[in-house]
Amino acid sequence: MTYYFSMSSYGESAFVEQTLDGETLPGISEGEIIVIRSTRRKKNISAYRQGGRIVVSIPARMSKADERAMIPEMVAKIRAQEAAATMSEEGLATRVDQLLTELAPEIVLRPSTITWRAMRERWGSCTSTDRTIRISDRLKGAPEYVLDYVLFHEAIHLQFFDHGPEFKGLLARFPLEAQAEAYLSGYEAAENALTAPEALKKLLNKGG
Numbered sequence: 160m161t162y163y164f165s166m167s168s169y170g171e172s173a174f175v176e177q178t179l180d181g182e183t184l185p186g187i188s189e190g191e192i193i194v195i196r197s198t199r200r201k202k203n204i205s206a207y208r209q210g211g212r213i214v215v216s217i218p219a220r221m222s223k224a225d226e227r228a229m230i231p232e233m234v235a236k237i238r239a240q241e242a243a244a245t246m247s248e249e250g251l252a253t254r255v256d257q258l259l260t261e262l263a264p265e266i267v268l269r270p271s272t273i274t275w276r277a278m279r280e281r282w283g284s285c286t287s288t289d290r291t292i293r294i295s296d297r298l299k300g301a302p303e304y305v306l307d308y309v310l311f312h313e314a315i316h317l318q319f320f321d322h323g324p325e326f327k328g329l330l331a332r333f334p335l336e337a338q339a340e341a342y343l344s345g346y347e348a349a350e351n352a353l354t355a356p357e358a359l360k361k362l363l364n365k366g367g
């Protein structure tokens with residue numbers, strides 16, 4: 160099934176279609192790719208990351224066969240760029256250790272694993288029972304202090320499960336708390352604004 164509607168917020172006459180008509184390509188999860196068929200675009204193709212998704216803009220007249228052949232290439236290109244700029248999971252673990260040692264030495268617990276995870280509703284999560292931490296892959300391009308802030312937040316949860324006074328007292332030791340909070344709220348506001356059209360929201364929800 161294909162859903163078409165115009166997307167005026169992209170500043171061009173365009174159509175968004177459901178990811179590859181529901182077909183799944185190897186290594187590409189459902190709902191991860193949004194294809195925009197632009198009537199203004201004549202032959203060039205572009206792809207960029209928007210929140211948890213990759214938006215690929217193609218000429219309106221491109222055939223389905225060409226689309227299918229080209230999308231994995233564009234996705235691979237974006238992923239390679241991101242991988243080059245992304246901290247490894249070992250790097251995340253090292254960073255948590257440094258942050259706790261510097262800012263909250265009274266917490267001696269360390270996470271058993273830290274993993275990047277596709278999470279659109281949360282920035283991070285910590286399961287204290289098995290000491291696992293997950294960080295939203297939306298933070299892959301974030302400034303270092305923002306990633307640090309989220310890592311520190313989740314690391315405090317190893318010891319303090321809720322956001323009570325002890326938790327808040329520790330979190331307040333993070334030097335750029337206000338700036339990091341502002342970045343995260345701004346990101347969420349932009350994400351909401353960019354996905355504002357109701358039809359797009361419905362489309363995105365279908366993909367999970």
Ligand SMILES: [Zn+2]
Nearest residue numbers: 312313316322
């Ligand atoms: Zn929390």
